[in-house]
Amino acid sequence: xxxxxxxxxxxxxxxxxxxxxxxxxxxxxxxxxxxxxxxxxxxxxxxxxxxxxxxxxxxxxxxxxxxxxxxxxxxxxxxxxxxxxxxxxxxxxxxxxxxxxxxxxxxxxxxxxxxxxxxxxxxxxxxxxxxxxxxxxxxxxxxxxxxxxxxxxxxxxxxxxxxxxxxxxxxxxxxxxxxxxxxxxxxxxxxxxxxxxxxxxxxxxxxxxxxxxxxxxxxxxxxxxxxxxxxxxxxxxxxxxxxxxxxxxxxxxxx
Amino acid sequence: xxxxxxxxxxxxxxxxxxxxxxxxxxxxxxxxxxxxxxxxxxxxxxxxxxxxxxxxxxxxxxxxxxxxxxxxxxxxxxxxxxxxxxxxxxxxxxxxxxxxxxxxxxxxxxxxxxxxxxxxxxxxxxxxxxxxxxxxxxxxxxxxxxxxxxxxxxxxxxxxxxxxxxxxxxxxxxxxxxxxxxxxxxxxxxxxxxxxxxxxxxxxxxxxxxxxxxxxxxxxxxxxxxxxxxxxxxxxxxxxxxxxxxxxxxxxxxx
Amino acid sequence: xxxxxxxxxxxxxxxxxxxxxxxxxxxxxxxxxxxxxxxxxxxxxxxxxxxxxxxxxxxxxxxxxxxxxxxxxxxxxxxxxxxxxxxxxxxxxxxxxxxxxxxxxxxxxxxxxxxxxxxxxxxxxxxxxxxxxxxxxxxxxxxxxxxxxxxxxxxxxxxxxxxxxxxxxxxxxxxxxxxxxxxxxxxxxxxxxxxxxxxxxxxxxxxxxxxxxxxxxxxxxxxxxxxxxxxxxxxxxxxxxxxxxxxxxxxxxxx
Numbered sequence: 001x002x003x004x005x006x007x008x009x010x011x012x013x014x015x016x017x018x019x020x021x022x023x024x025x026x027x028x029x030x031x032x033x034x035x036x037x038x039x040x041x042x043x044x045x046x047x048x049x050x051x052x053x054x055x056x057x058x059x060x061x062x063x064x065x066x067x068x069x070x071x072x073x074x075x076x077x078x079x080x081x082x083x084x085x086x087x088x089x090x091x092x093x094x095x096x097x098x099x100x101x102x103x104x105x106x107x108x109x110x111x112x113x114x115x116x117x118x119x120x121x122x123x124x125x126x127x128x129x130x131x132x133x134x135x136x137x138x139x140x141x142x143x144x145x146x147x148x149x150x151x152x153x154x155x156x157x158x159x160x161x162x163x164x165x166x167x168x169x170x171x172x173x174x175x176x177x178x179x180x181x182x183x184x185x186x187x188x189x190x191x192x193x194x195x196x197x198x199x200x201x202x203x204x205x206x207x208x209x210x211x212x213x214x215x216x217x218x219x220x221x222x223x224x225x226x227x228x229x230x231x232x233x234x235x236x237x238x239x240x241x242x243x244x245x246x247x248x249x250x251x252x253x254x255x
Numbered sequence: 256x257x258x259x260x261x262x263x264x265x266x267x268x269x270x271x272x273x274x275x276x277x278x279x280x281x282x283x284x285x286x287x288x289x290x291x292x293x294x295x296x297x298x299x300x301x302x303x304x305x306x307x308x309x310x311x312x313x314x315x316x317x318x319x320x321x322x323x324x325x326x327x328x329x330x331x332x333x334x335x336x337x338x339x340x341x342x343x344x345x346x347x348x349x350x351x352x353x354x355x356x357x358x359x360x361x362x363x364x365x366x367x368x369x370x371x372x373x374x375x376x377x378x379x380x381x382x383x384x385x386x387x388x389x390x391x392x393x394x395x396x397x398x399x400x401x402x403x404x405x406x407x408x409x410x411x412x413x414x415x416x417x418x419x420x421x422x423x424x425x426x427x428x429x430x431x432x433x434x435x436x437x438x439x440x441x442x443x444x445x446x447x448x449x450x451x452x453x454x455x456x457x458x459x460x461x462x463x464x465x466x467x468x469x470x471x472x473x474x475x476x477x478x479x480x481x482x483x484x485x486x487x488x489x490x491x492x493x494x495x496x497x498x499x500x501x502x503x504x505x506x507x508x509x510x
Numbered sequence: 511x512x513x514x515x516x517x518x519x520x521x522x523x524x525x526x527x528x529x530x531x532x533x534x535x536x537x538x539x540x541x542x543x544x545x546x547x548x549x550x551x552x553x554x555x556x557x558x559x560x561x562x563x564x565x566x567x568x569x570x571x572x573x574x575x576x577x578x579x580x581x582x583x584x585x586x587x588x589x590x591x592x593x594x595x596x597x598x599x600x601x602x603x604x605x606x607x608x609x610x611x612x613x614x615x616x617x618x619x620x621x622x623x624x625x626x627x628x629x630x631x632x633x634x635x636x637x638x639x640x641x642x643x644x645x646x647x648x649x650x651x652x653x654x655x656x657x658x659x660x661x662x663x664x665x666x667x668x669x670x671x672x673x674x675x676x677x678x679x680x681x682x683x684x685x686x687x688x689x690x691x692x693x694x695x696x697x698x699x700x701x702x703x704x705x706x707x708x709x710x711x712x713x714x715x716x717x718x719x720x721x722x723x724x725x726x727x728x729x730x731x732x733x734x735x736x737x738x739x740x741x742x743x744x745x746x747x748x749x750x751x752x753x754x755x756x757x758x759x760x761x762x763x764x765x
Contacts, residue, residue, distance in 0.1 A: 075722030212330030467585025482637030
């Protein structure tokens with residue numbers, strides 16, 4: 001079976017950065033199957049990358065190595081980490097990028113990537129995707145013992161997941177992010193929305209939980225359980241984000 | 256030979272949706288070769304997706320399975336269909352997305368995808384690309400007998416192809432779509448433009464048929480036979496769409 | 511080992527052009543590994559494509575065939591060329607697109623692609639990526655003797671590389687291009703910036719050379735050696751391009 005690498009970056013598509021990472025991978029592990037998970041994470045937005053990983057990781061085959069580069073600290077002393085969970089492995093900067101995915105796949109072993117032997121020489125100060133992440137990934141996909149990457153570490157940077165909490169205006173959740181269609185993914189789950197309850201953004205009602213977009217008329221807001229298991233706020237055949245002028249971090253109340 | 260899947264969606268690149276579909280495919284059919292046909296179909300624009308398929312399908316190898324997800328009806332009772340033509344096979348929502356490609360490759364067998372055995376469990380109401388299309392594609396690429404997907408069906412949703420027709424202002428065609436370069440693809444063919452005839456958008460002349468963009472000076476409009484066999488309206492080293500402020504559906508006359 | 515093709519175009523992602531090229535490649539050379547180097551080169555911007563190739567070519571495995579289609583002259587008499595350097599091979603239009611990469615990998619043999627046997631029939635006047643580049647690439651990846659493509663040629667179109675030069679305001683370099691993060695890549699190298707010198711865009715100081723973005727405070731400009739070996743102008747956690755309202759071609763002085 002070909003080893004699988006899944007790439008998540010904020011490099012976008014206008015520059016050759018992602019292509020160069022794949023060039024390095026192809027040279028050092030030609031048998032790898034490389035899958036683009038996403039490269040349009042908003043630049044330096046660790047939280048958006050964390051949400052993508054939370055939604056995507058469970059759907060990749062066992063053994064997939066996620067190579068995650070949303071890395072505002074590149075060139076500083078922030079560490080590059082390797083970790084493995086029950087089913088997958090990960091390379092990522094020590095900035096919390098993996099914290100939300102850890103909620104569905106706890107990490108069993110975490111190491112600092114410090115061995116110069118898995119890096120290109122010289123290592124630039126601006127493109128560790130090419131100089132550290134890609135060659136380390138190639139080495140791992142070829143079977144390198146992860147113990148050779150560097151020492152186990154005890155602590156790492158955590159990104160807090162905003163857990164819904166009670167408030168005098170009802171259960172208070174928030175918007176975690178928006179997708180291309182203008183749907184807002186919240187941190188609420190089905191069990192957080194009792195029968196008869198409705199959702200509100202500020203004072204504006206969005207409605208009760210629906211089975212599907214098609215349960216409302218075109219142009220009307222719809223609250224559905226989204227594909228990542230979280231409650232999503234939508235407008236059928238429209239954009240919730242535009243209609244409600246809402247973005248990540250905005251409060252959503254259930255009452 | 257590795258089985259080939261070609262993906263066409265309106266998921267865009269900012270979200271992990273396409274990556275997740277590939278994760279499901281990689282887990283269930285690791286030997287598949289997965290080709291991105293296009294993921295930037297304007298959202299929910301079935302007509303734009305239909306035009307892409309019409310232009311692209313003939314150039315893919317025999318046996319390619321096209322997995323097509325431009326699907327405003329996701330979560331409603333619209334059906335997911337599988338079909339095969341003489342050379343290729345297709346998975347697509349029953350909304351007309353394949354109607355224009357059928358003009359070049361008629362369908363010989365059409366089935367409703369209803370077997371739960373080829374779907375993930377549970378099936379979400381918002382992401383059938385992940386829960387139905389990708390796993391059904393993987394099963395087919397691994398050799399599943401299509402008869403096990405579900406029953407043959409007799410009728411399906413059709414998207415009308417706008418055939419050029421006579422009018423008192425000359426043969427009336429229309430713009431089917433625009434490309435990145437601002438070229439306008441029309442529904443006219445070479446045989447629709449007699450020697451000595453010129454094309455008009457409204458009252459504005461675009462000129463006679465040319466051999467290539469280079470037949471006119473930079474900045475001038477050029478009418479050429481485009482790569483899909485349709486007449487295209489261009490501006491050399493410029494954008495026809497911007498210069499003529501024209502878009503899909505706009506009338507084009509030959510006289 | 512699977513043969514590797516790297517694709518660089520200005521086709522973007524909204525149209526099926528890149529997908530169609532891959533369809534042709536998959537039909538004619540199913541064993542090829544096809545890597546997207548970049549498809550968002552600004553349209554018809556040969557200079558931007560040349561910069562991408564200069565930065566990327568060295569990181570691809572030996573034997574990679576670069577298929578480069580930034581081609582404003584498509585359909586005119588401009589030639590399609592094949593060339594090989596010490597490690598890689600190239601298909602490209604004769605417009606200077608490869609001139610800057612030649613600075614790091616000189617070409618040893620250059621041929622005109624004229625054999626109809628490696629092209630689709632008919633050849634359109636607008637989409638040589640599909641009709642010439644992709645099938646010629648597939649033939650080469652399958653082992654075609656390049657001598658069968660067409661005759662060797664002695665001269666070709668060159669794109670001048672702007673070498674820094676002395677001026678009364680100090681060494682005068684220029685901005686070669688911008689990346690997604692708003693960093694400006696210049697034509698200056700580390701050796702062009704003596705200790706104690708600073709860089710200026712117009713009269714505005716950008717500062718001395720730093721080790722990394724993290725050497726300055728967030729929001730401050732930083733001059734670093736970028737990943738392609740050129741001096742880059744940045745703003746930490748911000749956009750140099752926006753802050754300094756600067757773009758390709760703009761003068762940068764060292765003094």
